[in-house]
Amino acid sequence: MKMTAVVAVVAADRPSYYQPSTYSYHPEPSYPQPSYGYHPEPSYSPKPSYGYKPQPHGYDAVPACANNETNYCLKDKEYPEYDIKYAISQHKYGFLELYADVADLSTANSVDRLQKLEEETYICPSETVYARPLRAKNTDGKWRIIVNNVKVDYDEFTQSVRLETCTSAGSPCPLIPDCYSTKCLQKSIYHRFLVYDPYDHYFPFAIESFRLPASCACHADEFVVKH
Numbered sequence: 001m002k003m004t005a006v007v008a009v010v011a012a013d014r015p016s017y018y019q020p021s022t023y024s025y026h027p028e029p030s031y032p033q034p035s036y037g038y039h040p041e042p043s044y045s046p047k048p049s050y051g052y053k054p055q056p057h058g059y060d061a062v063p064a065c066a067n068n069e070t071n072y073c074l075k076d077k078e079y080p081e082y083d084i085k086y087a088i089s090q091h092k093y094g095f096l097e098l099y100a101d102v103a104d105l106s107t108a109n110s111v112d113r114l115q116k117l118e119e120e121t122y123i124c125p126s127e128t129v130y131a132r133p134l135r136a137k138n139t140d141g142k143w144r145i146i147v148n149n150v151k152v153d154y155d156e157f158t159q160s161v162r163l164e165t166c167t168s169a170g171s172p173c174p175l176i177p178d179c180y181s182t183k184c185l186q187k188s189i190y191h192r193f194l195v196y197d198p199y200d201h202y203f204p205f206a207i208e209s210f211r212l213p214a215s216c217a218c219h220a221d222e223f224v225v226k227h
Contacts, residue, residue, distance in 0.1 A: 059199050060142045063135050070165075072136035072212060079134050081150060084196050087204050088152045095205050099147075099157060102194050102207060123173050124184035126216035128164045136193070139209045144195040147205070159193055166216035173218035181221040189214035 065073035132148040150157045166186045173182035188211050197204045
């Protein structure tokens with residue numbers, strides 16, 4: 001009996017290593033799965049138009065002063081004089097370097113330095129003028145703005161040229177015997193002008209080449225004996 005009592009006391013004093021679980025089961029919430037079907041994008045009404053349309057690059061466009069008879073303009077109501085003045089003032093040193101290359105090419109008179117236009121006499125009739133063109137078509141067939149008659153501070157920048165145009169191109173040369181087959185031909189010469197590009201905001205000046213009328217010549221074929 002004593003032995004049994006001791007065992008009971010020892011068994012009662014032993015700690016219990018089994019701890020009942022105090023956590024209850026909580027299932028994870030279920031979420032609806034997204035549907036991957038076709039969903040068209042919403043349509044929006046077009047933006048209202050306020051009348052603005054982007055303008056294309058107009059530097060190569062034919063100017064209003066141009067006509068079908070000549071490839072240059074001596075008068076131009078749309079000549080951007082004030083824009084050129086402002087561009088020169090902003091790029092004075094670079095502009096002067098280019099202008100120095102073409103300044104000596106300006107023609108105050110003809111090659112022989114005649115005093116009057118009436119002194120120039122040729123076989124084929126023509127019209128001669130010493131002019132300062134404001135626009136012209138370059139050798140690539142594109143119209144350009146020529147820097148002319150522009151005054152900045154105390155300097156005036158001009159580019160003169162002698163223009164001679166045949167008035168009867170293709171017609172027989174006068175004062176030539178009928179035994180010769182002749183015709184009047186328009187001759188041209190190349191000139192270099194300093195031009196202004198309103199769309200080049202980095203440096204709007206350059207030198208380009210132009211083909212302009214220079215003389216009216218008489219072309220004669222071989223001598224033909226008529227019986």
